[in-house]
Amino acid sequence: MGTYGQDFPSPGTGVSELFQLLRDGVPRTRAELSKATGLARSTIAARVDELMRMELISPVAEAASTGGRPPSLFALNPGARVVLGVDLGASHATIAVADLAGTILAEHTEPLDIRRGPERVLAWLVERAPSLLEQAGADRSRLAAIGIGVPGPVEHSTGQPVNPPIMPGWDRFDIPGWVQQHLQVPVLVDNDVNVMALGERSVAWPRVDHLMFVKVATGIGSGVISGGRLQRGAQGVAGDIGHVQVARGIDVPCHCGNKGCLEALASGPAIARGLRAQGIEAADGNDVVDLVKRGSIEAVQAVRQAGRDIGEVLTACVSLVNPSVIAIGGSMARVGEHLIAGVREVVYTRSMPLATEHLAIVQSSAAGRAGVIGASGLAIDRVLSPGALRELVGG
Amino acid sequence: MGTYGQDFPSPGTGVSELFQLLRDGVPRTRAELSKATGLARSTIAARVDELMRMELISPVAEAASTGGRPPSLFALNPGARVVLGVDLGASHATIAVADLAGTILAEHTEPLDIRRGPERVLAWLVERAPSLLEQAGADRSRLAAIGIGVPGPVEHSTGQPVNPPIMPGWDRFDIPGWVQQHLQVPVLVDNDVNVMALGERSVAWPRVDHLMFVKVATGIGSGVISGGRLQRGAQGVAGDIGHVQVARGIDVPCHCGNKGCLEALASGPAIARGLRAQGIEAADGNDVVDLVKRGSIEAVQAVRQAGRDIGEVLTACVSLVNPSVIAIGGSMARVGEHLIAGVREVVYTRSMPLATEHLAIVQSSAAGRAGVIGASGLAIDRVLSPGALRELVGG
Numbered sequence: 001m002g003t004y005g006q007d008f009p010s011p012g013t014g015v016s017e018l019f020q021l022l023r024d025g026v027p028r029t030r031a032e033l034s035k036a037t038g039l040a041r042s043t044i045a046a047r048v049d050e051l052m053r054m055e056l057i058s059p060v061a062e063a064a065s066t067g068g069r070p071p072s073l074f075a076l077n078p079g080a081r082v083v084l085g086v087d088l089g090a091s092h093a094t095i096a097v098a099d100l101a102g103t104i105l106a107e108h109t110e111p112l113d114i115r116r117g118p119e120r121v122l123a124w125l126v127e128r129a130p131s132l133l134e135q136a137g138a139d140r141s142r143l144a145a146i147g148i149g150v151p152g153p154v155e156h157s158t159g160q161p162v163n164p165p166i167m168p169g170w171d172r173f174d175i176p177g178w179v180q181q182h183l184q185v186p187v188l189v190d191n192d193v194n195v196m197a198l199g200e201r202s203v204a205w206p207r208v209d210h211l212m213f214v215k216v217a218t219g220i221g222s223g224v225i226s227g228g229r230l231q232r233g234a235q236g237v238a239g240d241i242g243h244v245q246v247a248r249g250i251d252v253p254c255h256c257g258n259k260g261c262l263e264a265l266a267s268g269p270a271i272a273r274g275l276r277a278q279g280i281e282a283a284d285g286n287d288v289v290d291l292v293k294r295g296s297i298e299a300v301q302a303v304r305q306a307g308r309d310i311g312e313v314l315t316a317c318v319s320l321v322n323p324s325v326i327a328i329g330g331s332m333a334r335v336g337e338h339l340i341a342g343v344r345e346v347v348y349t350r351s352m353p354l355a356t357e358h359l360a361i362v363q364s365s366a367a368g369r370a371g372v373i374g375a376s377g378l379a380i381d382r383v384l385s386p387g388a389l390r391e392l393v394g395g
Numbered sequence: 396m397g398t399y400g401q402d403f404p405s406p407g408t409g410v411s412e413l414f415q416l417l418r419d420g421v422p423r424t425r426a427e428l429s430k431a432t433g434l435a436r437s438t439i440a441a442r443v444d445e446l447m448r449m450e451l452i453s454p455v456a457e458a459a460s461t462g463g464r465p466p467s468l469f470a471l472n473p474g475a476r477v478v479l480g481v482d483l484g485a486s487h488a489t490i491a492v493a494d495l496a497g498t499i500l501a502e503h504t505e506p507l508d509i510r511r512g513p514e515r516v517l518a519w520l521v522e523r524a525p526s527l528l529e530q531a532g533a534d535r536s537r538l539a540a541i542g543i544g545v546p547g548p549v550e551h552s553t554g555q556p557v558n559p560p561i562m563p564g565w566d567r568f569d570i571p572g573w574v575q576q577h578l579q580v581p582v583l584v585d586n587d588v589n590v591m592a593l594g595e596r597s598v599a600w601p602r603v604d605h606l607m608f609v610k611v612a613t614g615i616g617s618g619v620i621s622g623g624r625l626q627r628g629a630q631g632v633a634g635d636i637g638h639v640q641v642a643r644g645i646d647v648p649c650h651c652g653n654k655g656c657l658e659a660l661a662s663g664p665a666i667a668r669g670l671r672a673q674g675i676e677a678a679d680g681n682d683v684v685d686l687v688k689r690g691s692i693e694a695v696q697a698v699r700q701a702g703r704d705i706g707e708v709l710t711a712c713v714s715l716v717n718p719s720v721i722a723i724g725g726s727m728a729r730v731g732e733h734l735i736a737g738v739r740e741v742v743y744t745r746s747m748p749l750a751t752e753h754l755a756i757v758q759s760s761a762a763g764r765a766g767v768i769g770a771s772g773l774a775i776d777r778v779l780s781p782g783a784l785r786e787l788v789g790g
Contacts, residue, residue: 153749163749210629224715226628231621233717234605237749238621244711245745247642258745316639316711320619322628350640350653354548354558354632 027073085376105136147378149195159189197223199374204365215330266306307342329364422468476539480771500531512564542773544590554584592618594769599760610725661701702737724759
């Protein structure tokens with residue numbers, strides 16, 4: 001088991017190079033592998049045997065031949081290992097077992113209050129894991145890594161939450177260390193919206209290198225993928241757009257102590273508050289969604305205005321990171337096109353043409369599963385990394 | 396000579412791995428190289444000889460020994476090759492010769508109007524190169540690559556300007572192709588502010604992975620380095636913050652067709668316009684700088700307000716990319732602390748504490764040379780890349 005977050009030098013034996021090529025799942029012959037890597041045919045044959053012995057790749061079919069025995073095709077064996085993907089929200093938790101292709105084999109969700117503190121919440125995860133692995137038909141020995149998304153800022157190098165506002169007791173708690181004491185595999189931790197951005201990308205935009213995922217729920221936050229990589233920033237709080245000031249709300253107080261924050265105007269609770277001021281009953285964001293679905297004009301108008309407020313902040317984001325996709329998720333995205341129409345209205349009016357020419361602003365495709373899919377993806381990336389393979393082969 | 400912007404597979408022979416290790420300039424023994432790469436001592440010895448024959452590395456001194464002949468130390472030979480760094484502005488051009496350590500060996504600046512069009516401007520570059528190489532004492536055969544910064548959006552994959560607003564005649568012009576016809580080396584092209592961000596980082600913040608460089612001059616733009624990499628965005632216009640709306644200027648028309656853009660309020664010409672409205676003579680940004688230096692209260696106040704406007708937009712940037720350094724450059728930065736004080740005032744008031752806890756907002760250290768240093772850096776990165784080395788060794 002490697003040190004958390006450590007970068008490894010590449011093995012240099014050709015095994016790693018070969019495996020990095022095969023991890024895309026596309027079947028290839030030994031001759032194709034030799035051509036792509038520049039390694040000798042004899043070396044390729046030996047390395048393919050080595051990876052097969054480890055069950056990381058398997059022969060998948062036979063290629064067409066020009067005569068004689070057809071050459072074998074090899075590809076990643078997705079069932080070689082499994083990972084756990086864990087999505088911890090403010091008041092619920094989801095745990096899933098996935099194979100190395102990211103296919104979810106088993107999944108379980110239940111209400112769980114993050115404020116119960118790290119040891120009780122993580123104990124739930126450790127207790128839940130064996131039965132879920134069994135349900136997925138995966139032996140405990142096949143578990144290779146765990147990815148966890150949490151609702152707060154995370155220091156990437158240590159996997160520790162840093163001053164998380166809605167996670168009392170979790171500040172600087174060593175999540176990877178605690179979990180590894182019970183389940184002896186690498187543990188990767190990241191902010192929940194970052195993880196959702198990874199999940200959304202893998203589900204709907206695998207070839208897109210510049211994507212923003214915006215979560216609109218009780219709070220508002222975003223995950224930013226630029227240049228093909230999740231961007232975490234210097235303190236791990238990149239994408240935290242909920243407290244950017246919006247012109248309309250200059251006098252609206254926010255729980256952060258400032259005024260006019262996006263979150264104080266366009267989050268679920270903020271929209272509900274606005275409706276109550278008009279005499280309409282709406283306790284929270286869920287009530288707003290219900291009102292919109294029942295056709296309340298006031299609720300539709302309020303949601304559209306929230307979309308415009310979000311669009312105002314996203315205009316600056318579009319100028320700064322120039323994404324090609326903005327996916328809107330979170331519980332408020334369930335209101336459908338009304339929210340996104342407001343976002344589009346402002347972003348397309350205010351941004352420079354070159355930045356919006358090929359920009360898609362869409363509803364999240366992964367929706368509620370973005371978190372658990374992204375957390376599994378974090379873990380899979382770790383398992384398939386050159387450093388992890390080096391450990392497996394003892395290099 | 397490689398195809399522009401192409402990615403190469405690594406050579407796989409160990410030469411490239413070794414050289415990537417040595418490119419930091421730190422001297423190492425054969426034993427240290429063997430340990431760091433995992434390659435056998437005999438392989439290391441052969442590869443070191445190979446790189447020495449190519450003059451890419453050289454013995455630099457002898458390490459302390461525990462007895463017997465002291466082991467030799469090897470490091471990158473910065474004089475092995477030279478590059479040209481070219482900074483094309485709206486009305487001036489700078490060309491420099493640099494070695495592989497980024498040291499500028501010769502430099503020349505002259506007024507040159509970018510509106511003369513690509514062929515005349517680039518012909519100037521081609522004509523200037525031989526005498527500058529001679530001045531630097533570098534044989535023509537040592538020239539290995541050229542980096543060019545231009546004042547407009549550039550498509551990274553082709554090095555072509557795309558709808559550049561102040562570069563008539565340059566839209567989709569194949570700069571690398573044209574220059575390579577005359578100087579047969581790889582040519583890398585990027586937006587001028589992106590190049591300045593690279594230059595600022597290499598001069599003042601070599602270990603910083605999250606840096607924004609903001610140019611405040613006739614226009615306002617920024618270059619964003621996140622996760623250690625320059626972020627160009629989907630269309631190459633990432634960092635283009637000049638047309639984000641600022642609350643104060645809701646009715647101020649901008650040349651882009653919108654109203655209230657940052658550039659319409661806080662650029663050099665915009666500040667000069669504001670001063671003229673108060674009856675103070677100021678034709679352009681240079682006059683504003685002179686007024687501030689002569690102690691004009693009105694000019695100081697105007698510059699400080701411009702800083703606040705820039706700070707308003709940067710607050711959103713800080714939330715989105717969470718940099719640890721914001722460096723302010725461009726001709727207006729010559730007014731000194733007044734501009735930066737305004738930026739700091741707003742950013743530190745409005746941003747979340749975690750994002751500003753370790754954030755430095757400073758004047759550019761590279762100042763007017765950021766462009767030419769960054770352009771040289773683009774070229775050096777190309778020369779020292781694994782793909783380029785593969786070409787050199789014919790791998």
